[in-house]
Amino acid sequence: MSLPDGPKLPSVSVSPSAEIVEGSSVTLTCSSDANPAANYTWYKENGNPDLQRLSEEPQLVFSSIQSSHSGQYYCTAENKLGRKTSEYMYIDVKYGPKLPSVSVSPSAEIVEGSSVTLTCSSDANPAANYTWYKENQTLPHGQQGIYHFTSISSEDRGNYYCKSENHHGHINSTSQFIDVQYGPKLPSVSVSPSAEIVEGSSVNLTCSSDANPAAKYTWYKENEDSPKASGQIFTITDFRAEHSGNYYCEAQNRRGRQNSTLHLTVVAGSMKSVAAGSITAIFLAIIFLCAFLFIRRKRSSKQTTEPGERPDNQAQVRRRVQSESSLTWKHLNNLFIYSFYEEYLLRCVISFSRGSSVGLDSTKDKTLQYNIHIHSHTNYPHLPHPTPLPRHHQNDV
Secondary structure (H helix, E strand, O other), X not given: OOOOEOOOOOEEEEEOOOOEEOOOOEEEEEEOOOEOOOEEEEEEOOOOOOOOOOEOOOEEEEOOOOHHHOEEEEEEEEEOOEEEEOOOEEEOEEEOOOOXXXXXXXXXXXXXXXXXXXXXXXXXXOXXXXXXXXXXXXXXXXXXXXXXXXXXXXXHOEEEEEEEEEOOEEEEOOOEEEOEEEOOOOOEXXXXXXXXXXXXXXXXXXXXXOOEOOOEEEEEEOOOOOOOEEOOEEEEOOOOHHHOEEEEEEEEEOOEEEEEEEEEOEOHHHHHHHHHHHHHHXXXXXXXXXXXXXXXXXXXXHHHOOOOOOOOOHHHHHHHHHHHOOOXXXXXXXXXXXXXXXXXXXXXXXXEOOOOOOOOOOOOOOOEEEEEEEEOOOOOOOOOOOOOOOHHHOOOO
């Protein structure tokens, strides 16, 4: 029979004795030799023993232990003969990273050329490793959760996020948009239509520049102080010779300004006039040619053709025209002349095909046809009055 005795120094054990992972079941056990048997109470370090008793049982059970349960635990064994306190038992709960937070320094506007630091932090046990990404592309370094730009550029603008991981898990942060502000890059300027500018046509000048914030555009003409227009597109609706010259576009935002120049000149206007004059001269020559052939045909017919006899066929007429005419045939693709002895009408049909050398617009896939009618008696009374057309030939034309 043992003698009454106060509790001995309590011993504390933990189960499982291996690594404790968040979410698992964990049991702490307190035991002490005492007579009579001791009563047990569990406490956590830094707590008030009188207010924060965790359990009054020999065992402290965590059915699903959490990261917040990590810390120092101890127990007391007490009977009517005394009270003893155990040594501390440290519970280290392992867990995967919590959602990372991302911070940017400086937190104000980021200007091209400045120094910028991104920091990623995540609660994890053991401590997490970090990986930085831009638009799903892995960035080098940054294992300690810090990514540094010594001189940030416009190309660095975009969405960034970090991944925090240890052998218990991994998790990505939300994206952080890095908005790098910069002045306008050298503007690109263009003119539409890009072909030769025809006098009287409408011309659009377009200017574009990469800038953040977006650039504002102003158009100037060289040697003129006041701007011609504002906006990305400058339209000249009726282009004249006096509009020729150098124009430049200025792109500007609060970070800077840049400009680019282009030269405009009327190239096709004079050519158009020359082409129109050439066509007019050819038409006048054809009219005189038709009149000449008509008179010649009439005289020849009186000398060689008997009454009722039909004139030369069309092929003969064409051969005669080609041999006797001084018309420059290289300007015409086809010339067909139909002459009928019995009537007073000579028809000259001029067909210009696409790409002819008389100045027609070669971009239109069409045939331009002119019919020139010369009435010998009605419009030209000086011509000899021919014999009336026989009734059975009146519908030949």
